[in-house]
Amino acid sequence: MKSGRQRRAEIKLRRTARRAAVAARAQRAPAKPPERRVVVNPENLRPTNSYGSPRFVERGYYVDLPFTCKACGVPQVWTAAQQKWWYESAKADVWTTAARCRPCRIRERNRKAAAHKVHLDGLAKKAGQRSMRAKGEASRPETRR
Ligand SMILES: [Zn+2]
Incomplete structure (x- = not known):
């Protein structure tokens, strides 16, 4: 069995060790x-x-x-x-x-611009075809049924 003095010494030792650990952790963070x-x-x-x-x-x-x-x-x-x-x-x-993030934002902006260009090109192509068809119908001979 330990004496009171021994126990107090152990407790004191543990306390100082714990305080040192806490201080070290605070410094590391x-x-x-x-x-x-x-x-x-x-x-x-x-x-x-x-x-x-x-x-x-x-x-x-x-x-x-x-x-x-x-x-x-x-x-x-x-x-x-x-x-x-x-x-x-x-x-x-x-x-x-x-x-x-910035690089991804730039990449996304370029991707959207490219997709938008494809869309506009598609519309232009479609409009061109439509006007060609209209011209074709106008020049069609009337005798044809
Ligand atoms: Zn990113």
Whole structure:
């Protein structure tokens, strides 16, 4: 059986070990950078017919928002300054948020432009065929039945 003094010594030893471990863990954990805030100017926002208002409007400032790119799955941060530009300068809908990283956004933009060009080319081709057919009908001899 241990004496009271022995037990106290053991407890003290355990406590110092635990304190050291906690301190080491605190040092190892990267210090979270201070939240960067950018003030919202609600007058610059695009009007919305919604009953509610977005979180950043209620809060009064933008904060950096982490998100995962929906195309490549890479974690990203949508900075407060980028949000201010998006909502107040680009006048984007206040309920939209970042979905893709910059390279994926550019890729998606090019893909859409290419698809739109194919669409327009198709329409032009169709219109050309239609006008050709109209001309063909006009020049058709009347004797034909
Ligand atoms: Zn991406």
